[in-house]
Amino acid sequence: MRLSEGMVIQPIPIEDKADKADGPPHELVADLHAAYEAAYAGENPGPPYHLPRFRNNVCTHAPGARIEAWAAIEGGEVIGGYAVRLYQLDNRHVGQMPFLAVRPGHRGRGVGSALLEHAIGRLRAHGRTLLLTETPAIGTGARFVRAHGLTESIVEARRTFDLRKADWTALERMIPKVDGYSLERWIGPAAPELLPDLATIAAGMNDAPRDDDSEDTDYSLERLRAREEGIPRSGLTAYTMVARRDADGAPAGYTRIVLATDGAAGWAEQADTTVLREHRGHRLGLLLKLSNALWLREREPGVERVITWNATSNAHMLAINEAMGFELFDEWIGWRLDL
Numbered sequence: 376m377r378l379s380e381g382m383v384i385q386p387i388p389i390e391d392k393a394d395k396a397d398g399p400p401h402e403l404v405a406d407l408h409a410a411y412e413a414a415y416a417g418e419n420p421g422p423p424y425h426l427p428r429f430r431n432n433v434c435t436h437a438p439g440a441r442i443e444a445w446a447a448i449e450g451g452e453v454i455g456g457y458a459v460r461l462y463q464l465d466n467r468h469v470g471q472m473p474f475l476a477v478r479p480g481h482r483g484r485g486v487g488s489a490l491l492e493h494a495i496g497r498l499r500a501h502g503r504t505l506l507l508t509e510t511p512a513i514g515t516g517a518r519f520v521r522a523h524g525l526t527e528s529i530v531e532a533r534r535t536f537d538l539r540k541a542d543w544t545a546l547e548r549m550i551p552k553v554d555g556y557s558l559e560r561w562i563g564p565a566a567p568e569l570l571p572d573l574a575t576i577a578a579g580m581n582d583a584p585r586d587d588d589s590e591d592t593d594y595s596l597e598r599l600r601a602r603e604e605g606i607p608r609s610g611l612t613a614y615t616m617v618a619r620r621d622a623d624g625a626p627a628g629y630t631r632i633v634l635a636t637d638g639a640a641g642w643a644e645q646a647d648t649t650v651l652r653e654h655r656g657h658r659l660g661l662l663l664k665l666s667n668a669l670w671l672r673e674r675e676p677g678v679e680r681v682i683t684w685n686a687t688s689n690a691h692m693l694a695i696n697e698a699m700g701f702e703l704f705d706e707w708i709g710w711r712l713d714l
């Protein structure tokens with residue numbers, strides 16, 4: 376099969392978070408999600424990317440980024456598609472492509488190439504000069520982007536922590552005693568009064584390894600508010616823990632684990648963990664991650680594994696994960712293309 380003259384690349388309707396739409400997704404959003412799942416089946420093991428999360432992440436605008444999503448349609452069927460994220464508060468030169476997918480039965484006929492060419496055209500039309508995306512280190516995606524001239528920018532590893540095999544007695548003994556700091560925790564989105572502290576802590580994520588041409592992320596209150604509101608919209612439950620300095624209540628660091636609210640598949644995901652520079656050296660990172668993992672085990676007995684992402688150059692966080700018992704699951708590559 377070759378690219379047919381009847382194939383069209385059609386825009387997907389994008390929701391605005393200000394609308395707070397809680398109804399069923401547009402039919403094309405559901406069809407694009409189905410094409411994504413078919414494309415990544417067998418090549419992206421790990422937690423499933425449920426439709427509510429897909430809808431919120433790649434088919435909904437956010438204060439910090441506008442989204443475009445496009446579907447390749449042939450004979451009335453969505454056979455592939457892509458999305459691009461256009462940052463608005465920072466990194467205005469970047470177009471980040473969360474995914475480009477083609478159903479397996481339609482590969483080898485130029486659909487992916489047509490979608491990538493279309494995406495590059497859209498990014499140039501928006502004045503973007505750098506395309507960033509990521510794929511598993513091996514497999515169809517890596518071969519595709521390398522063949523189309525994208526180059527490696529960063530290597531990330533996914534590691535898993537098997538709660539069924541963990542030595543919880545030993546882990547409890549590993550929790551460091553940190554004088555001068557206390558922990559605060561909650562389930563679900565952060566309350567509005569906590570957003571300023573979350574914004575302060577989140578800025579510490581700018582120390583993490585990233586593409587050399589990427590700027591610091593602007594963690595505005597508006598962006599943080601939208602992120603928190605997106606947790607239930609994505610069908611997720613979040614377990615968050617914050618460390619505060621006792622002397623003045625200053626936020627020092629935080630960690631978060633998320634999982635599907637329905638508990639399906641037995642997976643949870645370790646989201647951000649960071650400690651602000653002025654509070655480092657007290658083992659707060661280990662304290663936060665161990666304490667949150669123990670809390671998760673207590674509250675969510677159906678969770679079997681926690682998965683996390685780290686740049687392979689992030690030696691400090693890798694050491695914490697290995698001490699807890701995280702094991703290598705797979706590797707991903709961040710790719711770049713100068714436009």
